[in-house]
Amino acid sequence: xxxxxxxxxxxxxxxxxxxxxxxxxxxxxxxxxxxxxxxxxxxxxxxxxxxxxxxxxxxxxxxxxxxxxxxxxxxxxxxxxxxxxxxxxxxxxxxxxxxxxxxxxxxxxxxxxxxxxxxxxxxxxxxxxxxxxxxxxxxxxxxxxxxxxxxxxxxxxxxxxxxxxxxxxxxxxxxxxxxxxxxxxxxxxxxxxxxxxxxxxxxxxxxxxxxxxxxxxxxxxxxxxxxxxxxxxxxxxxxxxxxxxxxxxxxxxxxxxxx
Numbered sequence: 001x002x003x004x005x006x007x008x009x010x011x012x013x014x015x016x017x018x019x020x021x022x023x024x025x026x027x028x029x030x031x032x033x034x035x036x037x038x039x040x041x042x043x044x045x046x047x048x049x050x051x052x053x054x055x056x057x058x059x060x061x062x063x064x065x066x067x068x069x070x071x072x073x074x075x076x077x078x079x080x081x082x083x084x085x086x087x088x089x090x091x092x093x094x095x096x097x098x099x100x101x102x103x104x105x106x107x108x109x110x111x112x113x114x115x116x117x118x119x120x121x122x123x124x125x126x127x128x129x130x131x132x133x134x135x136x137x138x139x140x141x142x143x144x145x146x147x148x149x150x151x152x153x154x155x156x157x158x159x160x161x162x163x164x165x166x167x168x169x170x171x172x173x174x175x176x177x178x179x180x181x182x183x184x185x186x187x188x189x190x191x192x193x194x195x196x197x198x199x200x201x202x203x204x205x206x207x208x209x210x211x212x213x214x215x216x217x218x219x220x221x222x223x224x225x226x227x228x229x230x231x232x233x234x235x236x237x238x239x240x241x242x243x244x245x246x247x248x249x250x251x252x253x254x255x256x257x258x259x
Contacts, residue, residue, distance in 0.1 A: 018191045018251055019044045019104065019133070023051060025189045026131045026255040031055040032099040037088045037120055038062060038106030042071025048102065049078040056080060059098070063087050089116045096125040104133035107174070111165035114177060121181055124258045130183060131255045135193045136171030142239070142247045149239060152223075152232050159222040160215060171252035183256030193251035200240040200247070208237060 028034070030053040036045045039060035048058045060075070060083045062068050068083050075081045086092050088106055101124045107113040120130050140153060160166045167173075178186045196204065212233040220229035240247060 018193070020047055020051075021191060022104075022131075022133050022189065022251070022253040023048065023102070025191075026253060027129060028052065028100055028102075033097070034058045035091075035093070035098045035101045035120075035123060036060045037091070037101060037103040037116075039071055039083070040064075040067050042067075042074045042083075044102075044104065045071060045081060045083075046075050046078060049075065049081050052080070054080060058082075059084055059093075061086050061088065061091060061093075089119055091119055091123060093123045095122055096128075097123050099125060099128045101128070101130045102133070103131070105135070107132060108134055108167050108170040109165065113167075113170070114181075117174075117177055117181060121183065121258055126258050128258055129255050130178065130258065131253065132174045132178070133251060133253045134171040134174060135249050136169060136252050138168040138193070138249045139236075139247075140168070141249055142245060144245060146239070149232075149235055153236070155223060156219065156232075159219050163218050163222060164215070171250070171254075174252065174254040178254060178256040181256075182259060184259055186254065186256040189253040189255070191251040191253060193249040194247070196240070196247040198243045198245075205237060205240060208240060212236075 028048065028051055030051070032052045033056065034048050034052055036048055036058060039045045039062050042060055045058055045060040052058060058081045060068070060071050060081065062071065063086065065085060068085055072083055084091070084093070088103065089110070089112065101120050103120060107116050110116050117132070124130050140157070157168055160168070175186055175188050194204070216226070216229060220226045223229050223232070239245065
């Protein structure tokens with residue numbers, strides 16, 4: 001999903017989403033030592049820093065040096081924040097280092113996400129929390145939804161998963177996977193990720209254009225070629241602009257406690 005517009009897209013996603021509410025519901029508190037795993041440009045890292053206060057500490061981790069450079073700039077006035085360049089599947093961090101491990105919109109990209117979940121559990125102290133925030137069925141909850149467009153969207157989702165490993169239905173799967181890893185008190189909080197009653201905002205339209213453009217080189221060949229792919233993407237964008245349709249996506253925030 002990387003593109004020249006990715007930083008803007010991620011920051012809009014971080015700052016206009018429900019991260020603050022999700023963090024509150026899952027029990028983040030002042031003084032916590034927190035890992036923001038897959039921190040991107042650091043918008044949520046900044047929010048966590050504020051919520052844990054000067055008695056707490058936040059470690060932002062990301063695989064992208066470019067995103068980390070942006071995160072350091074955004075958080076340059078946060079004395080309780082540090083950043084680490086690493087993969088969430090192999091962090092290199094010490095066992096049981098954190099009270100609260102947060103990971104949002106990351107494991108959806110990982111075909112081997114169970115490896116990442118195991119690693120996030122490992123770096124969380126006994127009694128600490130692992131919190132995974134992911135959307136579910138993104139872009140597929142719509143009404144009315146023209147059948148031909150819906151069928152193409154199903155094929156699009158299947159092609160994206162097959163070619164890239166990106167799973168739009170990952171949110172519903174995390175509860176079971178955290179329980180299988182032995183976490184206790186596993187709970188799920190349901191929040192709206194997007195609710196578009198009528199015409200989508202220009203920012204959201206641009207977000208979708210960015211997604212479609214970034215995926216085009218790898219997904220278009222599996223969906224009838226470039227011309228067909230672009231025509232269907234444009235049809236979906238027109239659907240987003242329809243003032244008479246409802247489009248929505250849920251956010252599933254799954255928390256569990258390490259024994």
